[in-house]
Amino acid sequence: MTTFGTAVWKGGLKDGKGAISTKSGALADVPYGFASRFEGQPGTNPEELIGGAHAGCFTMALSLILGEAGFTAEQMDTKAEISLVKQGDGFAITKSHLTLRAKIPGIDDAKFQELAGMAEKGCPVSKVLNCEISLDASLV
Numbered sequence: 337m338t339t340f341g342t343a344v345w346k347g348g349l350k351d352g353k354g355a356i357s358t359k360s361g362a363l364a365d366v367p368y369g370f371a372s373r374f375e376g377q378p379g380t381n382p383e384e385l386i387g388g389a390h391a392g393c394f395t396m397a398l399s400l401i402l403g404e405a406g407f408t409a410e411q412m413d414t415k416a417e418i419s420l421v422k423q424g425d426g427f428a429i430t431k432s433h434l435t436l437r438a439k440i441p442g443i444d445d446a447k448f449q450e451l452a453g454m455a456e457k458g459c460p461v462s463k464v465l466n467c468e469i470s471l472d473a474s475l476v
Contacts, residue, residue, distance in 0.1 A: 386461075393462070432462075456469060
């Protein structure tokens with residue numbers, strides 16, 4: 337499978353404006369720029385999108401692994417916090433911290449932690465990220 341996202345940018349770094357779109361249309365000309373990335377202004381940014389991708393990928397991977405082990409989640413809520421840190425003359429994504437809260441009938445915590453760890457390591461987005469990945473998983 338191959339898919340894509342696109343970005344359009346006009347102007348300089350601080351005064352420029354851009355828009356991000358995805359093949360599916362889930363994102364269509366969503367604005368982004370310096371202010372939305374570094375100053376908390378409205379719009380998206382690449383790190384937020386990576387966080388959504390990581391959370392979604394990990395949760396789907398865990399669903400697969402749970403099913404193979406005979407479990408089905410009633411609900412899983414995952415958040416991926418992406419850390420963008422200034423390093424030298426530039427910036428780097430240094431960490432993705434996954435926080436999972438799940439309701440899975442019939443599973444004990446030890447098995448849940450084992451399977452969640454497998455999903456974190458097996459998730460394709462985890463594999464592509466060149467940063468520290470941590471996981472805080474709990475049953476509710």
